[in-house]
Amino acid sequence: MSLSAHVRPPAAAVEPDTISTLPAALLYRALRSPRQVALRKKHLGVWRSYTWGEYAERAAAIGMGLRRLGVQPGDRVAVHAGNRPAWVIADMGIQAIGAVTVGLYPTAAADEVAYLLEHSESVVLIAEDEEQYDKTAAVRSGLVSLRNIVIIDPRGVDLADSMLMSFDDLEAEGRRSSDDLLTDLAAAVAELDPALPATIVYTSGTTGPPKGAMLSHANLVAASRNGESSFGVAPGDEVLSYLPLCHVAERLVSVVCALASDYVVNFGEDSDTFNQDLREVQPTFFLGVPRVWEKMMASATIKIGDAGLLKRSNYRLWLSIGRGIARRRWARGRLGPVDRMLYGFGWLMLYRPLREKLGLSRCRSAVSGAAPIAPEVLEYFWSIGIPVVEGYGQTENTAQGSIVAVDNVRLGTVGRAVPETELRLDPGTGEILTRGPATFLGYFKDQEATSAAIDADGWLHTGDVGVVDDDGMIRIVDRMKDIIITAGGKNISPSEIENKLKVSPHVREAIVIGDRRKYLTALIGIELDTVGAWAQSRGIPFTTYTDLSANPAVVELVGHWVEEVNQSFAQVETVKRFAMLPRELDTEEGEVTATQKVKRRSIEATYASLIEELYT
Structure with a gap:
């Protein structure tokens, strides 16, 4: 039954101050503004919108469908796909029935897929298409826990195999099993224990096999409370989802904070069309890893180098003026009237066309995270009016470490601790320690590693060495092991x-x-x-x-x-x-x-x- 024919609220009403899980937040959005756009997806050059009502109903249907497959609370369900609405819909459906979402990187090779599915003991795999399915097909005989494989885009896949079904069929099965999807979603949400795992995020494994960090419903909701204060996002904002959704940073932007702050998440055509998609969306908030910011700056620098003398002179002049404006803004914490006027001229002469080509003409706030970035790169973007601040966090604290405030910028630092997070340095080693409601539950099936990561007092040992300056700003020195x-x-x-x-x-x-x-x-x-x-x-x-x-x-x-x-x-x-x-x-x-x-x-x-x- 669609929302257009059914607008009464489910029996269990959801109030903002009682939300303790992300599926509850999704239900709240669906009840409050069912016809408001939540997601957009570009397919064959055309953008299609999904409302909060559609998002919640489809998530509920996927959850009910997984129940029909025998998925129980606590079971792991893996998602192996690129960024698309089906990923986040599946995530919410899985969490809603008390199961645990396990994300796999789209670039993972067959042997890594085998390791992650086996280690997580996933009972169902939701794979994107034939390419991703083939990776599992090559190793599935050794996966004793895996019972079903669901294919989002089944073109080229023989669904006659009893182990396989399409994502559409799974959703249809869930709809057939429910008289009222939102009521069933509300009933399922009411049974969730916020202290239990909602997702397992596997670390990148830079020094060994990936470890599965268990994040609870409460961890994710704690992170959602900081979206507006940390990122400066608000209802009506738009983001482009492009980093892997199994990484905690993109999950934070595309799922966690989107549900809390009520903004639109855009999914581009595919990874090869990122630049074009970014120019079309022109997001108001943008999260980039250092490599993305470096690539943007390099592209602009090279293109202007090939331009004529007049364009090169104009670029250098207004970049220099912008750098001065940025430095005065950092010193004062705001733009003065003269600098506002100067920036207005610069907007006409350079900043607007350059930012439009980069895809950031509407960008009000931006964050660089996941790894250290050179101050020179940050200064470049501030010089053209894009206030990129550096944030610090990791999977094990749900990316809740610290962030630079736009009105108190110190390049080369990662700012101060975010709300609800305590941060200090180990007096002996200088290692950064964090503690708060976003600290993870531990590593799946690895108590030894968990005990090494979280001490008896609840402090998370990040493995990063840092220093704190006289203003209380944190500067990351490096990974201890590096x-x-x-x-x-x-x-x-x-x-x-x-x-x-x-x-x-x-x-x-x-x-x-x-x-x-x-x-x-x-x-x-x-x-x-x-x-x-x-x-x-x-x-x-x-x-x-x-x-x-x-x-x-x-x-x-x-x-x-x-x-x-x-x-x-x-x-x-x-x-x-x-x-x-x-x-x-x-x-x-x-x-x-x-x-x-x-x-x-x-x-x-x-x-x-x-x-x-x-x-x-």
């Missing part, structure tokens, strides 16, 4: 050097080496698009990434940049030698995570001989 101790006993943070190197539009990756070595070296990967354009403009022939990377002119280009970056550091922190990576790092090869964080140990193993040459 800090380099040279042969001379000097402690060095590689990420600071790496971020400086990646400021260049020509450098995509930089991995600094030097633990127990006499000096620092680096493996450097070029940005294919920008270096390719640079080479073509100079008549330098190349056919592949490897050809281009090995070209002496390119090596010289990177070498000059390394020398320039070295001027910013003490002698012991300078890169003495470097080598060019022969190919782009790949998630499927286990070299970078889905959010583009380098798996340092994997790189050092893969390129061991290349590294040894730097010390020979």
Whole structure:
């Protein structure tokens, strides 16, 4: 029964101050504003809208359908798909019946899929299409817990297999089993225990097999309370969902805070159309990992470099003026009247057209997270009027660590603790510790790792080393396991050097080496698009990434940049030698995570001989 024919509230009314789970928040939205747009999806160039009422009814139908398949409270149901409405609808349906959502990265290879499904003991897998299904099909004989596979887009898949069914059929089954979906959803929500797990988020496994972090309903609701204060979002805002939904950061933006703050979540065509989708949506709030911000800046820098003299002069002038405006804004905490007027002229001359091309013309607030970012990159976006602040958190505290306030900016820091979160440094090691209602329940089937992560007083050991300045701002030094101790006993943070190197539009990756070595070296990967354009403009022939990377002119280009970056550091922190990576790092090869964080140990193993040459 659709909402158009049925508008009476379910028997169990939901009030905002009683919401203790995300499915309850979804039910509240569906009752309060059933015809208001909640989700939008682009398909074959056309955007389709889904209302809060449709969202809740479809989630309820999926939940009821899973019950018909025998899914019980506490069972794990895996979702292996890219960003699309079906992902978040499935997530809410799974959580609503007390089951636990397990997200799988779309880029995961078959062996990783097998590990995650086996470790989580998932009883149902919701796979996106034939490509994702094939990964499970190759290993499903060894998955003793897996009973059913649901395919969202079943084209090319033989559904005659008794283990398989389509997502539409699952939803239809749920609708047939219910006389009133919202009433059934309300009844299911009333049975949920907020203290129990709602989802298992597997860490990226940069140093070993992924661990499954269990987040409770209460953890997710605690994170939802901070969306408006931390991100500056409000009803009517729009976001673009593009980072993997199984990552805690995107889940926070596309599901958790969307339910709390009542904004619209847009899903683009696919990952290959990200730039076009971003330009069409022009989101009012945008979350980006450092790689995304670096890529945007590099693209703008290279394009203006190929422009005529007048355009280049205009760009440099207004970028310089914007930088001055930004610095005065940081000092005062606000824009003065003169700076407002200057920015208005700059909006006409540069900022508006540039921001429209980037897809951020309407962006009022933005966050960089998941990894450290170079202050120079943040300053660039502030200079064109995009207030990007840095946030800090991790899966184990539901991304509730700290964030920079837009009216109290200190570049290079991650601000102060978010509401309800305590934060302190371990006096012996400088490790950052957090505590609060968003701290996870522990690692699934790994009590030893859980005990190492959460101490007896409830403090989460983040594994990050930090310092606190005189104003109480936190600066991340590096991951404890990544800090380099040279042969001379000097402690060095590689990420600071790496971020400086990646400021260049020509450098995509930089991995600094030097633990127990006499000096620092680096493996450097070029940005294919920008270096390719640079080479073509100079008549330098190349056919592949490897050809281009090995070209002496390119090596010289990177070498000059390394020398320039070295001027910013003490002698012991300078890169003495470097080598060019022969190919782009790949998630499927286990070299970078889905959010583009380098798996340092994997790189050092893969390129061991290349590294040894730097010390020979």
